[in-house]
Amino acid sequence: MAADVATIDKDVRQFLADNFILDDGGAGLGADDSLTQAGVLDSMGVLELIMFIEQHFGVSIPDEDTLPENLDSVSRIVGYVSRRLG
Amino acid sequence: MSEAFGPQVLKLADPEASIEEIAAGMRREVRAFRRKGGVLGLSGGIDSSVVAALAARAFGPGNVLGVLMPEADSSPDTLMLSRLAAKSSGIETVLEEITPILEAVGCYRRRDEAFARVIPDYGPGWKAKIVLPSVVDSDAFRIFSVVAQAPDGKVVKERLPLEEYLQVVAATNFKQRTRKMLEYYHADRLNFAVLGTPNRLEYDQGFFVKNGDGAADIKPIAHLYKSQVYQLAEALGVPAEIRSRPPTTDTYSMPQSQEEFYFSLPYDEMDLCLYAVDHGIGADVVAGSLGLSSEQVERVFQDIAGKRRMSQYLHAAPRLVVGDEAGG
Numbered sequence: 001m002a003a004d005v006a007t008i009d010k011d012v013r014q015f016l017a018d019n020f021i022l023d024d025g026g027a028g029l030g031a032d033d034s035l036t037q038a039g040v041l042d043s044m045g046v047l048e049l050i051m052f053i054e055q056h057f058g059v060s061i062p063d064e065d066t067l068p069e070n071l072d073s074v075s076r077i078v079g080y081v082s083r084r085l086g
Numbered sequence: 087m088s089e090a091f092g093p094q095v096l097k098l099a100d101p102e103a104s105i106e107e108i109a110a111g112m113r114r115e116v117r118a119f120r121r122k123g124g125v126l127g128l129s130g131g132i133d134s135s136v137v138a139a140l141a142a143r144a145f146g147p148g149n150v151l152g153v154l155m156p157e158a159d160s161s162p163d164t165l166m167l168s169r170l171a172a173k174s175s176g177i178e179t180v181l182e183e184i185t186p187i188l189e190a191v192g193c194y195r196r197r198d199e200a201f202a203r204v205i206p207d208y209g210p211g212w213k214a215k216i217v218l219p220s221v222v223d224s225d226a227f228r229i230f231s232v233v234a235q236a237p238d239g240k241v242v243k244e245r246l247p248l249e250e251y252l253q254v255v256a257a258t259n260f261k262q263r264t265r266k267m268l269e270y271y272h273a274d275r276l277n278f279a280v281l282g283t284p285n286r287l288e289y290d291q292g293f294f295v296k297n298g299d300g301a302a303d304i305k306p307i308a309h310l311y312k313s314q315v316y317q318l319a320e321a322l323g324v325p326a327e328i329r330s331r332p333p334t335t336d337t338y339s340m341p342q343s344q345e346e347f348y349f350s351l352p353y354d355e356m357d358l359c360l361y362a363v364d365h366g367i368g369a370d371v372v373a374g375s376l377g378l379s380s381e382q383v384e385r386v387f388q389d390i391a392g393k394r395r396m397s398q399y400l401h402a403a404p405r406l407v408v409g410d411e412a413g414g
Binding site: 036039042043044046047048050051063064066067068071 | 252
């Protein structure tokens, strides 16, 4: 899979909208908004997000990477996936 | 402020008065249900032992039944401590071995199938538990791992993917739901009410199984911090062996502390953090009292808030979706 940032961003937003029943399809979610503080991600949601990234992008996420700085906003997820694919 | 904040904020002014207030409330509510006494599951832990003693005070020991429900993964001392609690309260007990029921519904098989998908060698003779990383040590997301011990003593730890985590929890929840089914059998047979045993920490943070140990007709100690339950235990004469037993989930085949499974900190520190959140006391004040950094306490506060969000589902009664009672 090509590390196309725009595609990764679109796929991540689509995943969040499909899986966490966002009111406006996720359009109101700022790129830097904390997903945990916005109530989008809970402990189960994090597992879903990890499974999505691993399966959709083919990126294996080690325990030490399961940090808010990698996964707690759309921009952080996109940045993390891009780095891992790059 | 920092001088005033510490374990003393949870000290009951008059434990005997608290006991009388709770006993009166238990009588009032059970009478309102037109039931004549109480049934509860005894686990050998502090909470059920205190509720047993309170029930004996409220209804008279002859109107309380303790149900002992060990299963294959129960700790060896669970039964002994449960009987000790019943004896000290003067209540009758009935023994219901639930292992055959759990085997029949596939509790162990379904759980072990999920473990084996993560640890291919997992099989007969292995022991296991699921654990969470510490909130205090790291800001990493709290993701469950399975820790398993082979018959030769080798210990393996693997992260639990979503599907396996959900299956392990769903299968294990058979234990709490089976116990509640039997408590209601005895309650219906005797025209008694079912007494729930969660303390405030468990009730507030959702440390219970919906329609399992979360189900009850009354919850006599759900307003009390766990530290306060210990104070009542002493006043009620709960035996020292029970009061000194470390809190445990007693659910998995390997010993598992409540901090490994659910809470961020030991119960007495969790109590203080929960109290602080509810009374608007800042993380810096709590940090000074607990010997943690403000950042660590902030993470505990966030964990408390997250568990409150999660527990809304656990607390929710079935909702109507059409009609006057439906939510808008």
